[in-house]
Amino acid sequence: AQTVTQSQPEMSVQEAETVTLSCTYDTSESDYYLFWYKQPPSRQMILVIRQEAYKQQNATENRFSVNFQKAAKSFSLKISDSQLGDAAMYFCAYRTYFSGSRLTFGEGTQLTVNP
Amino acid sequence: EAQVTQNPRYLITVTGKKLTVTCSQNMNHEYMSWYRQDPGLGLRQIYYSMNVEVTDKGDVPEGYKVSRKEKRNFPLILESPSPNQTSLYFCASSFNSPRGASEEAFFGQGTRLTVV
Numbered sequence: 001a002q003t004v005t006q007s008q009p010e011m012s013v014q015e016a017e018t019v020t021l022s023c024t025y026d027t028s029e030s031d032y033y034l035f036w037y038k039q040p041p042s043r044q045m046i047l048v049i050r051q052e053a054y055k056q057q058n059a060t061e062n063r064f065s066v067n068f069q070k071a072a073k074s075f076s077l078k079i080s081d082s083q084l085g086d087a088a089m090y091f092c093a094y095r096t097y098f099s100g101s102r103l104t105f106g107e108g109t110q111l112t113v114n115p
Numbered sequence: 116e117a118q119v120t121q122n123p124r125y126l127i128t129v130t131g132k133k134l135t136v137t138c139s140q141n142m143n144h145e146y147m148s149w150y151r152q153d154p155g156l157g158l159r160q161i162y163y164s165m166n167v168e169v170t171d172k173g174d175v176p177e178g179y180k181v182s183r184k185e186k187r188n189f190p191l192i193l194e195s196p197s198p199n200q201t202s203l204y205f206c207a208s209s210f211n212s213p214r215g216a217s218e219e220a221f222f223g224q225g226t227r228l229t230v231v
Contacts, residue, residue, distance in 0.1 A: 009155070045205065045222035091157060102148060102173065103207070103220055105157035 002027045004094050006106035013082045014114050020067075021077045021109045023092030031097040034068065034075045039089040039108075048090070051075065079111075087113040117142045121206050121223030128196055128230055136191045136226050138206030144221075145211040147189040151175065152203040152225075161204075164189055165211060196230040203227050 004025045013019035025034070036048040051059045051068050058066050063080045079086055092106040119140045128134050140147065148163035150173075160173030164183040178200055180192040189208075193200060206223040 004157075006157075043203065043225040043227075045207075045225075047219055050219070102160050102163055103150075103158070105150075105159070107155055107157045 002029075002094055002096075002104045004092055004104050004106040006090075006092055006109050008109045009107070010110045010112070012112040012114060013079070015082055015084060017082055018078060018080045019082055019111065021079075021090055021092075021111065023075045023077070023106055025073050025075065025092070025094050025104075025106075027073070027094065027096075029096050033095050033097070034066075035093040035095075035103070036064070036066070036075075036077045037091045037093060037105075038086075039091065040085075040087070045091075049077065082113050084113050084115060087111055117221065119206055119208050119221050119223040121204075121226050123226060124224055125227045126229070128228070130197055130230055131195050133192070133194050134196060134228075135193075136204060136206075136228070138189045138191065138223055139187050140189075140206075140208040140221065141187065142208060142221065143186065144208035145186070147183070147206065147208045148173065149179070149181065149189070149191045150205045150207065152205065158205065161191070193228075196228075198230050201228060201230050 032053045034051045038046045038048045049059050049061045049064050065078045067076045089108045091108050093103045095101045095103050122137045145166045149161040150158040152158045159175050161179050162181040164170045204226045207220045209218050209220040
């Protein structure tokens with residue numbers, strides 16, 4: 001069974017600084033997707049960024065980028081130029097390529113942005 | 116607008132009183148699922164459905180029921196709620212895409228359930 005681990009329950013960052021959230025996963029599959037979801041106080045689950053395992057290039061979405069290390073099964077999220085609106089719970093998630101595959105989530109990291 | 120709609124958003128109920136949380140999507144997605152979110156545990160899958168009349172258990176199915184009579188709807192039923200089912204619940208939907216197709220799961224707004 002696949003597992004996803006986020007070892008940082010809480011992180012904080014100063015506004016305009018950079019922060020990295022860690023995520024590791026365990027799987028025997030070779031093809032899969034990885035995601036970072038943001039959950040602000042509104043509770044809405046917002047997709048931040050996705051990575052397909054067969055792509056060696058790290059995904060980037062504006063101020064958000066990932067460091068995908070397939071051999072190490074590591075998938076960290078870097079937030080540059082942090083903004084107050086980035087404060088949220090962040091979840092790392094995994095799914096295989098197979099049809100109907102479910103998402104497996106990590107425990108979450110609560111990010112605080114200090115002004 | 117593409118969306119997943121859950122109702123209600125908040126619910127307080129008493130132990131043993133049957134309740135249903137509704138979920139509806141307008142994106143013609145085949146795959147729908149229910150998750151519960153608890154502090155320190157992330158989101159865990161309760162049940163899922165790969166299409167109409169096809170449902171199966173997830174990781175934490177005890178105490179829950181689902182049905183999929185129509186493609187767009189996937190209600191979650193708690194026939195005899197207990198306090199340990201107090202949680203934040205999410206419905207999600209996506210396509211059953213073939214291998215290689217990247218697909219995003221769309222989430223409902225969440226339902227905060229309290230069982231006293």
